[in-house]
Amino acid sequence: MGTFGEMLCVCCGVARAGRGTCCHGCRLELVPGGELWLAGGLIVHAAFRHDGSARRLVHRLKYEAFPAAALPLAAAMAPGACHGSVLVPVPRVIARHWKHGIDPARELAAAVSRLTGIPVLGALVPGWWHAARAGPGGKHRGEPRFRAIRAVPGRWVLIDDVLTTGTTLRAASQALEGTGRAVVATVAQAGPGRRR
Ligand SMILES: [Zn+2]
Secondary structure (H helix, E strand, O other): OOOHHHHEOOOOOOEOOOOOOOOHHHHHOOOEEEEEEOOOOOEEEEEEEOOHHHHHHHHHHHHOOOHHHHHHHHHHHHHHHOOOOEEEEOOOOHHHHHHHOOOHHHHHHHHHHHHHOOOEOOOEEEOOOEOOOOOOOOOOOOEOOEEEOOOOOOOEEEEEEEEOOOHHHHHHHHHOOOOEEEEEEEEOOOOOOEEO
16 A cells, blocks of 8 residues: 555545545546647647546646646557657646646656656747737737747657647647657647647
């Protein structure tokens, strides 16, 4: 028997029995997210649908700064990450990182790296949210922007927490040279793109 803390479900927080980091009830709620194709050609492997316990795990990681919640997510992300040479986390916008004290994609990438042996490369830095009014030739309000600060050797795998519209992943992929794919913890019900 481990310490009391080790025997709590990282998702719902109740005492659990047996192996793994989630209790049986939380594991039953996990629905695979599948593979999606974003407009522009980026292929995304989503560990789970953004619902039930998967949604709770992301919430605990992202808003409660609870890194252990990354472990069950990373275990289901790992198979999708094995097509690249480096994991590139999609950095949280600077202002939000300060507010919540955690960068969820970096936690997920570190956990996937421990499982797969694929190294993490912090190749992207975030911009501030682009708040300029959309105008002729202008960007849309709230469009995320990234800048590459390191060259990626070989194929990359972008790592992010939640896939909603796909705008963030597209912006991140466009900032990188070369080719790759993306792996996310969850995909929203009305997610983008086409199921493969
Ligand atoms: Zn649970």
